[in-house]
Amino acid sequence: MSGTFTQLQIHIVFSVKGRQMLINESIEEKLYKFISGVIKNNGHKLLQINGMPDHVHILISISPNQSISELVKYIKQGSSHMINSSRLIRDKFSWQSGYAAFSCSKSHSSKVINYIKNQKIHHQKKSFLQEYKTFLDENNVIYDTRFI
Template identity: 45%
Template sequence: MPNTHSEIHLHFVFTPKFRAALITPDWEIRLHKYITGIVQKNDHKMLAINGTEDHIHMLIGYRPAQSIPSLIQDVKADSSQWINNNKFCPTRFEWQSGYGAFSYSKSQIPGVIRYIQNQKEHHGKIKFLDEYKLLLDEFEIGYNEKYIFKIPE
């Protein structure tokens, strides 16, 4: 669209189904590159991507021509198919339904990038669910404990 300008930075968090620790170091970097390709194919800009064996964080420069749910659907569907086609997991890989999406101003971006880049060190100190609840609280997002990325009981 002519004369349309945007500066939107979104931080996404999502997990394998049931928060299973399935993302292993031997293919994790390839997964990050693959997801980056999906994001770029959809005309967004990947600013940072990282995570641990049970979740992924990504920060993107978002272009509003595509809806957020559509982007995340593309990322999850394409990447899970890629994981399964390459047989990286002993069982069928699926992403958990749902995701976190958080917006940041341009001045906050360097700190968010550092935070994402240091995920492994960060999670030596804090568990994923505790971290995720802190994000929800920081953004004043109300939540029901039973709907947060949980392992089935």
């Protein structure tokens, strides 16, 4: 076989440092556009992005030419720099270290897209920490509660 053919969808979740509620409506659109640009400029395709004031969900179709950890590093570094240099918030903005990433089959992508679109509805009933633990448990990820 002479070519590389992939269809890899990844659901990525990460939070603001200290889970501070810093992503307000006034910066949300700029932040999401910036993250979308980082994803595109690194050769991936954004399928959906949304979040809450303390965290972000991203579903992407990822190229096999870059690791997930490298992409997330570029997203976090670039977006933190953009928010701070543009002075979009009063305090210094930074993301919490680490992230979660889950594979998503093409057949389930519409369900994940709808989940991400409806973040504000989901979080009327469930906190970010509850949601995060649910994702980890459903995906059989072993974790230490001290580090989430």
